[in-house]
Amino acid sequence: MELRIFTEPQQGATYDDLLAVAATAEELGFGAFFRSDHYLAMGGDGLPGPTDAWTTLAGLARETSAIRLGTLVTSATFRLPGPLAIQVAQVDQMSSGRVELGLGAGWFVGEHDAYGIPFPDTSERFDRLEEQLEVITGLWSTTGGYDFAGSHYQVKDSPGLPKPVQRAGLRGGVPVVVGGHGKRRTPALAAAYADEFNVPFAGVPDVETQFGRVRAAVEAAGRPADSMTYSAALVVCVGADEAEVDRRAAAIGREKGELRTNGVAGSPEEAIATLAAYAAVGVERVYLQVLDLHDLDHLRLIAAEVMPRV
Template sequence: MELRIFTEPQQGATYDQLLAVARCTEDAGYGAFFRSDHYLKMGSVSGDPGPTDAWTTLAGLARDTSRIRLGTLMTAATFRLPGPLAITVAQVDQMSGGRVELGIGTGWYAEEHAAYGIPFPPLAERFDRLEEQLAVITGLWTTPRGEKFSYDGRYYPVTDSPALPKPVQAPRPPILIGGMGRKRTPQLTARYADEFNLPFASVADSAAQFERVRAACAEIGRDPAKLCWSNALVLCCGRDDAEVARRAEAIGRDPEELRANGMAGTPAEIVDKIGRYAEIGAQRIYLQVLDLADLDHIELVAAEVMPKI
């Protein structure tokens, strides 16, 4: 089981704060630093000093870290055109020496689209656009050098693109798709993804959705063992109940609710819960760290949980 750190900077974070978390993540031995791709806060927090752009952040971290992998959970397909996004991700992959992963989804947060003037079509159209985005991005990355790429899309037609620049990773950076959609999410995962991720889902719900994705893979003749399976859960770890309660209070959550729905408790409790996700096939856990100033939290899990899984 691999542990990765996952952050939500739209809740309020500067680049320097994210860099401190990323360097702590790297020094502590985690596999990756991921961040959300949002432009508006959620809940009652102030959101100050305002959002940071996900791919600008990852470009900086590409130069300011050396080992950890870097990616998004999840970039909204509504935010960027597929051609420019393919260029951006390829460039950040070059800047990092081949450490980038692209998590991408339909986009779901209507308020942030309204707040920043981003069109927000109905869900069916967003899935159609995501499918075309995936076709264009992967097509641009995998077109051999010296050849051109075209795509007859409804939303994103591409004509005679030189399909440059190329990412460092061949044939392309890993693509993550996730969510609880029962039909199109499994279909797109089977066709395009290297990893399937479920955010904030119970063991039972995860098992059911993993089976839907496995069935979608079988329908197109893809071996589901070629996919990586992962979950993302809120982290709230403490050496004892008092420390768990303190960390829960710091993020405005109830410790018992977090024990039920997140990755919370003492290191022993967290090792046990990770084991339950491993039993249904999860291979990675993204630990959502909400208090970015609490680097001891990250170090505690690295010291007390990571060696036991």
């Protein structure tokens, strides 16, 4: 199982905070550094304020050398698909081919209100997501003269430049991550466009059920079963002893019992057992949501005591 670090900078983090976490994660051998793409804190004052996901990743692309970088997930409501394809391709070039694009429909109405971003209804947001996935992957794979006539986006005679360094995605280009809990459209979109499917913050039975839906959609699409990577995102709170678990849970404002139920929490042995349960239902990659970005010793503990055994 691959372990990746996943951050929520909208809760209050500077670029330098994120660089410290990414550099430490790279040094310790974690598979990737990912960040959310949000513009408003979900509780708390959010100071010093949000950072833009792709601006952050562009900087990290030049200040790291090996760790993979990406979003869980960029919201389709935030950007037009053509400019987003250019942004991601450029950051992929800047990183020498280490970028992955997580793309979703968007859900947090408060951040849209706070920053003047239109927020269509659920059906339209998924329609826009589907068209964005088609346009972005189409621009990356075209040899020129790309056209698309959708209900929400129209592209005419695009050269589809720049190209990403990576050409390993399902449709050529940067690997694409799709995720969520939807029963019908989400698995279908993943089967059509994604290299990875992610289930965020769910228990083992729910993850297993959702993976089953996606596997069925992948088969129906005529894809090889092994062409999809299956992952989960879980909050992490591990301590060398119970006092350290208490301290880390308090620092992020969570109850340690709830974290043990809904995340990867407790002693290293408990964390290993939890990850094994997810591995048993097909999880190949886990995004460990690190909420205290100043506690780099947390990453060091996980790298030393958990990562070698999963």
